[in-house]
Amino acid sequence: MSGLYSQEHQIFRGSVRKFLEKEVLPNIDDWERDHDFPSEIFKKMGEQGFLGVLVDEEWGGVGGDYVLASAWCEEFARVPSVGFTTGVNMHSVVVTAALNRLGTTAAKEKWLERAVNGDAIGAYAFTEPGAGSDLASLRTRAVRDGDHFILNGSKTFITNGARADYVLMLTKTDPDAGFGGFTTFVVDCSDPGFKVARKLDKLGWHASDTAELVIEDVKVHESQRLGEIGKGWYYTMESLNWERMMLTLNSLGGAEACLEQTVQYVNEREVFGRTVGSFDNSRKLLASLWSRLRAGKAYCHEIIARINDGEPCVTETALVKQLVCELAIEIADRCLQLHGGYGYTTEFRPERWLRDLRLNTIGGGTSEVMAQVAAKQIGLY
Numbered sequence: 001m002s003g004l005y006s007q008e009h010q011i012f013r014g015s016v017r018k019f020l021e022k023e024v025l026p027n028i029d030d031w032e033r034d035h036d037f038p039s040e041i042f043k044k045m046g047e048q049g050f051l052g053v054l055v056d057e058e059w060g061g062v063g064g065d066y067v068l069a070s071a072w073c074e075e076f077a078r079v080p081s082v083g084f085t086t087g088v089n090m091h092s093v094v095v096t097a098a099l100n101r102l103g104t105t106a107a108k109e110k111w112l113e114r115a116v117n118g119d120a121i122g123a124y125a126f127t128e129p130g131a132g133s134d135l136a137s138l139r140t141r142a143v144r145d146g147d148h149f150i151l152n153g154s155k156t157f158i159t160n161g162a163r164a165d166y167v168l169m170l171t172k173t174d175p176d177a178g179f180g181g182f183t184t185f186v187v188d189c190s191d192p193g194f195k196v197a198r199k200l201d202k203l204g205w206h207a208s209d210t211a212e213l214v215i216e217d218v219k220v221h222e223s224q225r226l227g228e229i230g231k232g233w234y235y236t237m238e239s240l241n242w243e244r245m246m247l248t249l250n251s252l253g254g255a256e257a258c259l260e261q262t263v264q265y266v267n268e269r270e271v272f273g274r275t276v277g278s279f280d281n282s283r284k285l286l287a288s289l290w291s292r293l294r295a296g297k298a299y300c301h302e303i304i305a306r307i308n309d310g311e312p313c314v315t316e317t318a319l320v321k322q323l324v325c326e327l328a329i330e331i332a333d334r335c336l337q338l339h340g341g342y343g344y345t346t347e348f349r350p351e352r353w354l355r356d357l358r359l360n361t362i363g364g365g366t367s368e369v370m371a372q373v374a375a376k377q378i379g380l381y
């Protein structure tokens with residue numbers, strides 16, 4: 001048993017597994033094929049309390065901590081569709097959790113209970129066509145107009161962007177104020193001027209929608225925001241840090257599932273009259289991948305425990321994201337190789353794991369940017 005998780009956490013993981021076996025796994029290949037999943041699954045998850053793990057009880061949530069959220073993410077990540085799992089998790093453990101932590105009372109009253117029930121789906125929009133890694137150069141503007149702000153700009157690569165009912169949108173309220181000039185608004189997607197420009201076709205993450213958004217004179221009441229005006233940059237960094245952990249746990253759970261399935265495969269597949277798993281090179285490779293993943297998991301769990309104790313852990317999060325997300329790609333690739341030609345087909349899991357896990361060294365901050373975040377802290381000039 002992991003040192004991070006108590007018996008209650010393991011029981012919780014068991015109940016998640018049961019739900020997934022009944023409601024998700026029988027449908028997941030269809031959802032991947034359809035490049036979509038039904039919004040009703042959000043409602044079913046809401047009924048189980050899975051969407052409110054990090055939301056206070058007064059808003060209908062579970063009031064759990066980061067360890068519980070981590071147990072959720074790790075178990076959920078075993079579903080072979082990273083598009084589906086991150087689509088749900090961006091809504092629940094990232095967007096809805098940020099709204100719970102930082103939203104004004106007015107914003108919470110409008111969205112939070114509906115988000116926890118699965119009646120209103122959320123997205124987080126930082127990235128723009130000209131501002132990804134260099135997020136501070138974003139151009140979406142929010143200009144005060146009485147007790148409203150008028151928003152103009154565009155966002156891209158937004159997970160749940162097409163299905164969202166509300167979007168946490170990072171804007172510049174004062175372009176001359178540097179990092180003190182950003183504000184995040186809670187934008188109602190049904191407001192005039194909010195448009196989904198297009199859904200993007202992708203290598204993987206097929207079940208989730210990734211959209212480009214255009215915002216033209218969208219009028220948002222000043223009360224519909226996260227925290228204080230001008231402090232959006234700092235809230236964004238806080239949310240991004242946790243999003244990075246979510247993606248790391250996602251890679252961890254996915255790679256673990258992929259490895260387990262591969263061990264089963266090589267134990268059954270026979271060539272030259274013996275199983276693939278009996279070859280020396282297969283055994284050394286699988287043992288090495290397994291031990292490195294275990295080490296990554298221990299590192300990950302240590303950081304979750306520290307975040308749960310209130311430490312920001314920005315450097316450590318960057319380091320562990322880079323480590324685990326890159327390792328997960330290597331694991332999916334090596335597992336595919338161990339399946340031979342079958343591994344290259346869509347009938348076996350590694351090809352999807354490889355396509356899906358590939359994204360996690362890009363989304364939420366690339367591995368190169370993670371290295372930059374960590375560099376100064378580890379003593380590099």
Ligand SMILES: Cc1cc2nc3c(=O)[nH]c(=O)nc-3n(C[C@H](O)[C@H](O)[C@H](O)COP(=O)(O)OP(=O)(O)OC[C@H]3O[C@@H](n4cnc5c(N)ncnc54)[C@H](O)[C@@H]3O)c2cc1C
Nearest residue numbers: 124125126127132133157158159210362363364365366368
């Ligand atoms: C499927 C998908 C889902 C996403 N979901 C969301 C979402 O929900 N919300 C959201 O806001 N964004 C989302 N993103 C955007 C994602 O966070 C960005 O793609 C990511 O931050 C990288 O930005 P970029 O794509 O503009 O790449 P760029 O910034 O253009 O980077 C290009 C290359 O330059 C490298 N690079 C950049 N800066 C440095 C540096 N200082 N040193 C060394 N190398 C550097 C990068 O590592 C990369 O290899 C999503 C992206 C995808 C593909």
